[in-house]
Amino acid sequence: MLDKIKEFASTFFVTGDPMIYGADVSIALATIGIVFVLTYFKKWGWLWKNWLTTVDHKKVGIMYILAAILMLFRGGVDALLMRVQLATPDVTLLHPEHYNQIFTTHGTIMILFMAMPLMFGLFNIAVPLQIGARDVAFPFLNALSFWLFFMGAMLFNLSFVIGGSPDAGWLSYPPLSELQFSPGVGQNFYIWGIQISGIGSLATGINFIVTIIKMRAPGMTWMKMPVFTWSVFSSCVIIIFAFPILTVTLALLFLDRFGGGHFFTLDFGGNPMMYINLIWMWGHPEVYIVVLPAFGIYSEVISVFSKKKLFGYKSMVYAMFIIAILSFFTWAHHFFTMGSGADVNAFFAISTMVIAIPTGVKVFNWLFTMYRGKITFKTPMMWSIAFIPNFLIAGLTGVMLSVAPADFQFHNSYFLIAHFHSALIGGVVFGYLAGLYYWWPKMFGFTLPETPGKWAFWFWNIGFYVCFIPQYSLGLMGMTRRLSTYGWDTGWQPLNLVSTVGAFLMGIGFLFQVLQILLGIKNYRKLKDTTGDPWGGHTLEWSIPSPAPEYNFATIPQVEERDDWWAEKDKRAKGIFRKQPPIEAIHMPKNSAIPFIMSVFFFIAGFGFVFGWSFFYIPGLIGVAICMICRSFFSYDGDYYIPADEVKRTEAAIRGSV
Amino acid sequence: MNKKPKAIIALVLTVLTVALLIWTCFYAGGKYVVFDPKGPVGQAQKELIILTTALSALIIVPVMILTFFIIWRYRDTPTNKVKYQPHWDDSKKLETTWWAIPIIVICIIAVITARYTYLLEPSKPLASTQKPVTIQVTSLDWKWLFMYPEEGIATVNQVHIPKGVPVRFELTADAPMNSFWIPQLGGQIYTMSGMAMKLHLQADHEGTYFGSGANFSGEHFGQMRFDVEVQSDEEYKNWVADIKKQSKPLTKDGYLALAKPGLSQPDEYSSIPDGLFKDIVNKYVVEGASNPHAGHGEATSTEGSSQSGTEDHAAMDMSHMNMSGHN
Numbered sequence: 001m002l003d004k005i006k007e008f009a010s011t012f013f014v015t016g017d018p019m020i021y022g023a024d025v026s027i028a029l030a031t032i033g034i035v036f037v038l039t040y041f042k043k044w045g046w047l048w049k050n051w052l053t054t055v056d057h058k059k060v061g062i063m064y065i066l067a068a069i070l071m072l073f074r075g076g077v078d079a080l081l082m083r084v085q086l087a088t089p090d091v092t093l094l095h096p097e098h099y100n101q102i103f104t105t106h107g108t109i110m111i112l113f114m115a116m117p118l119m120f121g122l123f124n125i126a127v128p129l130q131i132g133a134r135d136v137a138f139p140f141l142n143a144l145s146f147w148l149f150f151m152g153a154m155l156f157n158l159s160f161v162i163g164g165s166p167d168a169g170w171l172s173y174p175p176l177s178e179l180q181f182s183p184g185v186g187q188n189f190y191i192w193g194i195q196i197s198g199i200g201s202l203a204t205g206i207n208f209i210v211t212i213i214k215m216r217a218p219g220m221t222w223m224k225m226p227v228f229t230w231s232v233f234s235s236c237v238i239i240i241f242a243f244p245i246l247t248v249t250l251a252l253l254f255l256d257r258f259g260g261g262h263f264f265t266l267d268f269g270g271n272p273m274m275y276i277n278l279i280w281m282w283g284h285p286e287v288y289i290v291v292l293p294a295f296g297i298y299s300e301v302i303s304v305f306s307k308k309k310l311f312g313y314k315s316m317v318y319a320m321f322i323i324a325i326l327s328f329f330t331w332a333h334h335f336f337t338m339g340s341g342a343d344v345n346a347f348f349a350i351s352t353m354v355i356a357i358p359t360g361v362k363v364f365n366w367l368f369t370m371y372r373g374k375i376t377f378k379t380p381m382m383w384s385i386a387f388i389p390n391f392l393i394a395g396l397t398g399v400m401l402s403v404a405p406a407d408f409q410f411h412n413s414y415f416l417i418a419h420f421h422s423a424l425i426g427g428v429v430f431g432y433l434a435g436l437y438y439w440w441p442k443m444f445g446f447t448l449p450e451t452p453g454k455w456a457f458w459f460w461n462i463g464f465y466v467c468f469i470p471q472y473s474l475g476l477m478g479m480t481r482r483l484s485t486y487g488w489d490t491g492w493q494p495l496n497l498v499s500t501v502g503a504f505l506m507g508i509g510f511l512f513q514v515l516q517i518l519l520g521i522k523n524y525r526k527l528k529d530t531t532g533d534p535w536g537g538h539t540l541e542w543s544i545p546s547p548a549p550e551y552n553f554a555t556i557p558q559v560e561e562r563d564d565w566w567a568e569k570d571k572r573a574k575g576i577f578r579k580q581p582p583i584e585a586i587h588m589p590k591n592s593a594i595p596f597i598m599s600v601f602f603f604i605a606g607f608g609f610v611f612g613w614s615f616f617y618i619p620g621l622i623g624v625a626i627c628m629i630c631r632s633f634f635s636y637d638g639d640y641y642i643p644a645d646e647v648k649r650t651e652a653a654i655r656g657s658v
Numbered sequence: 659m660n661k662k663p664k665a666i667i668a669l670v671l672t673v674l675t676v677a678l679l680i681w682t683c684f685y686a687g688g689k690y691v692v693f694d695p696k697g698p699v700g701q702a703q704k705e706l707i708i709l710t711t712a713l714s715a716l717i718i719v720p721v722m723i724l725t726f727f728i729i730w731r732y733r734d735t736p737t738n739k740v741k742y743q744p745h746w747d748d749s750k751k752l753e754t755t756w757w758a759i760p761i762i763v764i765c766i767i768a769v770i771t772a773r774y775t776y777l778l779e780p781s782k783p784l785a786s787t788q789k790p791v792t793i794q795v796t797s798l799d800w801k802w803l804f805m806y807p808e809e810g811i812a813t814v815n816q817v818h819i820p821k822g823v824p825v826r827f828e829l830t831a832d833a834p835m836n837s838f839w840i841p842q843l844g845g846q847i848y849t850m851s852g853m854a855m856k857l858h859l860q861a862d863h864e865g866t867y868f869g870s871g872a873n874f875s876g877e878h879f880g881q882m883r884f885d886v887e888v889q890s891d892e893e894y895k896n897w898v899a900d901i902k903k904q905s906k907p908l909t910k911d912g913y914l915a916l917a918k919p920g921l922s923q924p925d926e927y928s929s930i931p932d933g934l935f936k937d938i939v940n941k942y943v944v945e946g947a948s949n950p951h952a953g954h955g956e957a958t959s960t961e962g963s964s965q966s967g968t969e970d971h972a973a974m975d976m977s978h979m980n981m982s983g984h985n
Contacts, residue, residue: 096877096878096880097877100874100876100877167877168874168876169874173834173835173874174834175834175835175851176834176835176874176875176876181833181834181876266851266852266942267941267942268944269944272834272835272850272851273850306732307734307742307744308743308744308745308746308747309744309745309746309747310747311746311747311748312747312748312753313747315753315757335848337837337845337846337847337848338847338848338850339780339781339847339848339853339855339856341779341781342775342776342779345775345779346771346772346775346776349768349771349772349775350768350771350772353764353767353768353771354764354768356760356764357757357760357761357764360717360756360759360760361753361756361757361760363721364721364752364756365753365756367721367724367725367728368749368752369747370728370729370732371728371732372732372740372741372742372743372746373732373742373744374732374734374738374742375729375732375733375734376734377733385729388725389722389725392718392721392722392725393718395714395718396711396714396715396718399710399714399764399767400707400710400711400714402771403706403707403710403767403770403771403774404771404774404775405702405703405706405771405774405775405777405778405845406703406706406707406710406774406845407845408703408778408780408844408845408846408847409692409700409703409707409841409844409845409846411837411845411846411872412837412839412846412872412873412874413872458668458671462671462675465675465679466675466678466679469679469683470679470682470683472683473682473683473690475692476690476691476692476693477688477689477690477691477692478688478691478692478839478841478868478870480839480870480871480872481874482874482879482880483880484880485880485881486880487883490688490868491688491689492688494682495682495683495688498678498679498682
């Protein structure tokens, strides 16, 4: 009996690696620490009432961002471990199998559990406020989306200490990811972690499309909508077409592994190439899902910090929509080398490089937004400016990669790695960081201190170039991706060492950002944003106090212009005041525990499927069904009114007057 | 700290970073194999890379300079007295210009790309007066098997080719897919089970070139390197004769042992079993299934017969080789 338990434990828990024991201990200590602090300060009730059951889009947004920063840390540590291994190729810091697990989880976490939630966090914070709404269209669904993402991410991360991490690459190509070559549970964690959070992503896409279509303040026609909201809209359009493909693809892979199917296996007619087509039909649009909102943020930030209107607003909107549509015609460029023939390769090469046109137009528009402006270099603007040269390089190399016969030389090499990290860090992460700094006062009521932010900026930026420019060279020297070791005779070591140094500089940049947030919290009284409009904003979110009250707008604004708040400030300066409608009782959604509980059941079901344990997945699925039934049939009491008097009192307290 | 020293620090840091990068990329480390081609395919790809990069750079470089100029010129300082037009947000002329510039450049690159895509299609034989050498490549876990059907020899993790003669590589996999890449001779192509891909390359200079597997295929994929020895015709013939004389034969059982996951040193075999390559390809072909590579044109193997027609034969011969996890 004891032997059986021992045997089970040795396969159930990941053993044999001192680094993982270290992680086990720190996870245990952190958990104990959190439980202790919550109990000691009697904060369990507060946590439950204010956060776990909240349906307020602003709080959901903050939770998304917190989780994303945590995942950025995890993915970043993965990256540094890989870079250390590559800097000294013959020292085995990481055994090849462990290395494979680390790059797999690094990729998956950074795209799906860092970039996506950070993006959804910013959607949640900014969109309802920008369009003058009191919440998203489906607040309950919004909370459910968050908890599904969170539970999916936790399930995926659990593989690190329980059962073993996936190690077949972040897109998990079969046949490598099939039972035959990956018999462990790692791939199951991959499938279920992504599947559960993917449902949440799809729901968020639908939620924000409906929000933007239906909940805009009166007078806000499509062409008066803030450009960030436009970018969110186009990104969500891609989400609702792309994520179902991912769901189906992973479901088929699951059937292969769990139900003895042969969709993508080597034998019995399985066709691995079909998986690769499917996963990239989701995977390439996914790149544009994450980058379009960043484009939106750059547009907002650059125009605000140049004290100028956005140049070529309509061009920007069209460009974003063209990119959204074209994103579905590029997937095959991920396998030009799969011998699809010259016709197919030529088509996808050209449809890929065509995306450079609308993207190029956007760059010109940003430049001419700054032209004849007054540029102030606050942190959000610094990141936006730094993005432009980065993205020019990423765009140049992107066009180079899209040339099919040239891609035969770049494919799967470090050149490609450097390109997509330029696009995803220089394009996406820089944008989200700019957005985070930009909307920080709106979220928390104080601005972050500039000095540590600038240190962080310079460390990140210099580190970024030092890390990725040598990788272009390495690619042209024949170094392929996903190597854990290489010979000294290749001559790749010096550049790898430089690249590793760059990665650590970015790591230091991250630490400065943590310091910046801590200093901000410490000095928040001094940094308090009393105006609600610390940057001289153009759009509606800056017309309300910071942090935004629960109901956002005491009275729903009547929109007249594109940059409505800027126009109104101009008018006020001239002594013209709009007539404010009287404050009335505000209709709000009530908190609900169902999203959290239902996601926990999803987690239990997912965990059961990972190990094939019916005593886990059956109760889990039943729990999910019960939650759905409760929500559908028994929860009529989902809303309430904040009385007009209370709104008046709150407004008086935060504004000093009504 | 006032404004000036800060700007100077930023400038010094920028210059230092750029200098460091240029220095490391040019004076430290390895060889730019992609830019040092030793055959016509690699040469054409190098020219294409340079041409398309230069065309894209025609836009990128001026925009880069414009970016730095605009940011510098319109910074908000008390002494900066340039024109400020907060509400100027539209100019049909300017916008038409910058829709037009990328459209024109992308059109040019697109035409070039399409032309080269047909020209460099890997399954297309190279124009040459010489009769091509056929080499059948199988990627295994985690090694490369090269078979020379005409010479009747095989090698592992090393490949010899004669100088100036086109080589017709036929590629497949008996493991998760990989990618066959010899940067100095030309770009890579995937090796996939159940398919015989084709890649035509040629080496015009003698020497030893670096080759590797470029697509992740599991634990020890990083060690899937091989050397390509390009020899004169005479040396090549001698090498073949030596192997025929000195090495052991490759048997079917020997292949099965080789195909088991694991690493291997470079090795040589004096003979190969009849139709082994075809059997490996057919092992994973299911009768009646549509050929997933219809677009690849002539993707069947040299031995002639169509893939699905030989299914019975394959099933008979290779039934004992089925490595499926489900059986």
